Amino acid sequence: MTGVTLERAIKRYGTAQVIHGVDLEIQDGEFCVFVGPSGCGKSTLLRMIAGLEETTEGTINIGARDVTHMDPAKRGVAMVFQTYALYPHMTVGENMGFGLKMNGVAKAEIDKKVQEASNILKLDQYLKRKPKALSGGQRQRVAIGRAIVRGPEVFLFDEPLSNLDAELRVEMRVEIARLHQEIGATMIYVTHDQVEAMTMADKIVVLRDGRIEQVGAPLELYRNPKNKFVAGFIGSPSMNFLDCDVADGALVHPALTQPFKPSVDLPTGATKVTLGIRPEHIEIDRAANNLSVELTEALGGVSYTYVSASNGDRMIVEEREDERSTTGESVGMTFRPDRALLFDVETGQRL
Template structure:
């Protein structure tokens, strides 16, 4: 297996540039996830690596080879799409081995490779079934198996779980994580779901408007985001953001009705900033303060309390245990100073 390197990769459609000089190093055997909102360029970037989209400028290397101008079939990659794209008249085994058969691979070798892939994906009992007799998760495993039998250097996944229901998505996340552990291949995975990104990735690449916002391990991005966009995108529920102003002793936050101490090198007094704090780092105090509990989402072991502030800003607090606030309660929230993050109001960059 081998890694992938992008050097100032650019994609244009006519006069419109959608990928803006991407530099990225994906190590051999790494599970890298491209994540970002719809239209950020993550699927386009994946298709450029696959060769399905022409690279307008820059270079793409797979291992030691410059594959920028190579055809998709010559790049040593296999792609798993959002749609299963299985042949309905073929069995599972025939679907998995079809590409090899078209390339003239001997039948005995095809059988061996299909058997190996089916063992990895636990598809052995289904090899003689047609796709219509499979569940959605099983069909997606067949699509992954079709990629495995090709023995690619790099696996590419383009939102492969989007068509599955919630339970199957969780099941398939576990399957894909196990697959990576078993075969140790370099994998690049595209999703808009940051939960998938956090649970699967060795490395996350956060994209916005065709540019990289930050690259890092999942917990690194969660604990130490570079800007407000990354802070708000990584973590579920999203980080709370409140407007504030630097004053002596900390940040004055009108939404909380007080000045809060923070552990950051603050700019000069009077500078407008944004304070961010995650729902799980807030603690509720009932019967005091000026925050109104608008809604409580009780999910069993955890509840999410939605709060209205006097300034019209919204907050979400994660609550656990048996003593939880209810809708209509008046509350205050507290948090440790080290949990607060401060962002420049204009640029969105983190102030550390």
């Protein structure tokens, strides 16, 4: 197995540039997730690594090899797509071994590798079935098995779970994470779902408009986002943001029952600062009444309460206690000062 390195990678379609000089190092055996909103360039970047998109400028290395302009088949990668792309007239075993068969590998060797992959993915009892006799999750496991059989240096996953229902998504997340632990391969995984990113990744790459916003371990990005975009994208529900007025070194906002004096120095001359607080770091204060409860989503062990201030700013509060807020109620809030983050109103950069 081996790592992947991108140096000043650029992709253009004519005059339109969609990937802007990406520098990234993915270590050997690492599970790296590209995450970001639709159109941010995560799938394009993955396809550049696979060789399915031509790299306009810069270099891509897999291990010690420069594969920037190398044929996809020679790069030592295997890709699992959003669609399963299985041959309907072939059995599971035939689908998994088809790539090796086309490369002239002996039948005995193909059967051995297919059996090894089916053992890992618990597909032994389905090897003689056709794809139409399988569930969505089973078909996706066959597609992953086809990739394993090839014995690649790097596995590439392009939103492989987006066609599955919620329960199967959770199941397959566990399956892929277990697969990574078992075979120890370098894996690069693309998703727009930050929950998948947080639960599966060793390293998360947050992308926006073809540029990397931040790279780090899941909890590092969650606790120490570099800017408002990362702070709002990582975490579910997303972080609350309040544009506060600055008065005598303190933040003032209708949602706050009293001015908040942050522990960090505010920019000289700043009149406004964005305050960021995650829903789980807020508590409802029933002794105050400066917030109106618009809606409560009761999910059993936790409720998400949507509140609004007099200026129309809205926030989400996580509640876990037995007593929970109800729609139409007037409440206040308190929050953990050590978990509050401050951002520049204009640039969105963390203060």
